[in-house]
Amino acid sequence: MKIKKSISVISLGIILALTGCGSNVTPSDNTPDQTPETVSETQASGDTVTHDIIDTLPLNRHIKIDHIGLVTSEGGIDDESFNQSAWEGLQRTSGSYDCDVKYVESNTIADFKGNVDTILTDDMDLVWGIGYDCAQDMLDAATEHPDVYFAMVDNTFEDLPSNMTGVVFRGQEPAFLAGFIAGNVTETDRIGFVGGVQNDVIDQFRYGFQGGVAYAAARLNKEIEVYAEYADSFSDESTGKALADKLYDEDGCDIVFQAAGATGLGVIESAKEHDLYVIGIDKDQSYLAPDNVLTSVLKYVSVAIYTVSGDYILGIDIGGKTVSLGLSDNSMGISGQHSLYSDDIYNTAMALKDDIIAGNIVPPSNGPEYGKFVEWIWK
Numbered sequence: 252m253k254i255k256k257s258i259s260v261i262s263l264g265i266i267l268a269l270t271g272c273g274s275n276v277t278p279s280d281n282t283p284d285q286t287p288e289t290v291s292e293t294q295a296s297g298d299t300v301t302h303d304i305i306d307t308l309p310l311n312r313h314i315k316i317d318h319i320g321l322v323t324s325e326g327g328i329d330d331e332s333f334n335q336s337a338w339e340g341l342q343r344t345s346g347s348y349d350c351d352v353k354y355v356e357s358n359t360i361a362d363f364k365g366n367v368d369t370i371l372t373d374d375m376d377l378v379w380g381i382g383y384d385c386a387q388d389m390l391d392a393a394t395e396h397p398d399v400y401f402a403m404v405d406n407t408f409e410d411l412p413s414n415m416t417g418v419v420f421r422g423q424e425p426a427f428l429a430g431f432i433a434g435n436v437t438e439t440d441r442i443g444f445v446g447g448v449q450n451d452v453i454d455q456f457r458y459g460f461q462g463g464v465a466y467a468a469a470r471l472n473k474e475i476e477v478y479a480e481y482a483d484s485f486s487d488e489s490t491g492k493a494l495a496d497k498l499y500d501e502d503g504c505d506i507v508f509q510a511a512g513a514t515g516l517g518v519i520e521s522a523k524e525h526d527l528y529v530i531g532i533d534k535d536q537s538y539l540a541p542d543n544v545l546t547s548v549l550k551y552v553s554v555a556i557y558t559v560s561g562d563y564i565l566g567i568d569i570g571g572k573t574v575s576l577g578l579s580d581n582s583m584g585i586s587g588q589h590s591l592y593s594d595d596i597y598n599t600a601m602a603l604k605d606d607i608i609a610g611n612i613v614p615p616s617n618g619p620e621y622g623k624f625v626e627w628i629w630k
Contacts, residue, residue: 316377316564319344320370321354321556322363324382326485326513328356332533333485333512333552337381337404340553344560350376357382358486364388375399377563379556382406382485383452390415400570402559404552405452413570416563418555421577422452422510423459424607425548427614428585428600429508429530430463432546435596436528439505440475443498445518447485447511451617456510456532456548458621459614465621466603466612469628478502482514491517499525506530506545519544528591535586547586554582579608 321341323334338354345352353373355366363385370378371392377400380389386406393401393415400414407417433442442464446453461477468475480494491514498504499521507522508530509515515532522529522543531537531547555576562569576582584604589597606612615621 316348316350318373318375319350319352319377319379319560320373320375321352321379321381322366322370322385323354323356324385324485324512325357325359325362327358328354330486330513331516331536331539333550334381336533336550336552337379337556340556341379341560343553343557344564347557348561348564350564360384364391367392371396371399377402377560379403379560381552383450384448386417400563402556402563404555407573411571411573415571416559416569417573418559419573419575420452420455420550420555420583421575421616422455422548422550422583423462423614423616424578425550425583425585426456426459426508426510427463427466427607427612428604429546429548430460430465431467431600431603432463432585432589432592432596433460433506433508433528433530434464434467434471434475435599436545436592437475437506439503440473441503441505442475442477443495443502443504443507444477444479445491445494445498445507445509445511445515446479446481447514448483449481453481453510454618455616456508458617460508460548461621462615462624465625466628478504482511485512485514487514488517488520491515492521494518495521495529496525499527508532508548510548531586535588537586537588542591545591546589549584549586551576551582578604 319341321337326334328334328338341352355370357363357366367378367388380403383405385403389401389403390408393412397414402416402418404418407419411417444457444460446457457479464475464477478498480498482490482494484490491511495507495518498507506528507518509518510532511518519529519536519540523540527543528545529543531544533550533552535547535549537544537547559569559574578584603612607614615624
């Protein structure tokens with residue numbers, strides 16, 4: 252399986268010329284009274300982030316959709332992270348387009364294929380698969396059910412069937428900003444990372460984060476070590492807590508970034524017990540530990556699901572294409588809440604965000620890229 256770099260990119264700010272072909276579809280009764288132009292998310296800090304959705308829509312191609320389903324990755328719908336954000340996006344879709352939505356939870360990765368088969372028995376029009384490891388099962392389902400549309404988050408293929416869309420995020424970009432913040436805040440010069448399962452998506456978070464730490468270290472002219480651990484699960488809070496305990500107690504870390512779904516809740520609990528810092532993932536998780544969550548790496552899965560579902564419902568031809576999202580689309584970022592560190596650090600991080608968007612800084616997404624990045628910054 253190979254991550255597709257970007258065959259076709261749909262920005263949440265600008266939809267790039269994905270006009271459909273074929274016969275027109277008469278608008279159905281559930282056409283919204285007003286085409287949605289933006290969608291807003293309220294962060295735990297109270298800040299509201301508004302995302303542009305689309306500029307123009309071919310409403311004469313509106314498709315009648317009755318049922319949309321979602322199959323979660325492991326960790327459950329209440330993981331306070333990835334799955335929960337996905338379900339919130341689908342609920343928002345239901346409200347805007349008057350369609351029924353439902354989900355099936357996967358307790359383990361092995362559950363996914365059976366759950367896809369289960370949800371398809373409910374006469375689905377569109378089925379979402381959540382998580383990197385769902386890709387092959389989703390591809391198989393799309394091949395076996397050509398009359399159903401499929402979309403998946405966090406993976407794609409070089410050649411997608413016409414009834415399928417892949418959504419991928421450039422997680423290394425906001426992770427870099429979080430790493431820069433951590434590098435400026437640490438007092439022990441030791442920082443930890445806890446990943447759920449090691450894969451390409453989690454590598455993006457890890458190495459983007461390490462790149463940000465290294466960038467901060469170069470600016471401060473000192474060495475900062477990053478210690479990485481993996482739980483081999485996105486649903487094991489106890490293992491997440493044990494790994495964080497080790498990072499705090501044995502390795503001397505005073506900040507730990509967790510990219511581990513529900514497993515990360517154990518990391519947050521450990522941070523609270525140690526009265527040290529943790530960095531949240533996917534959603535602004537500061538409400539879980541206001542005195543300990545230094546910042547959060549935001550991944551607006553809900554907005555992606557709302558937008559791509561809407562594109563399909565409104566007849567935009569997105570079949571066989573990959574949606575690639577990052578900082579430039581305002582679909583990823585870091586939380587605006589920064590009461591635990593200075594305005595100066597936050598403002599510098601925001602300037603680095605602009606540099607990333609402009610292409611002046613390219614955060615690493617894997618080990619080899621990280622090695623080259625470190626050589627570049629220390630030249």
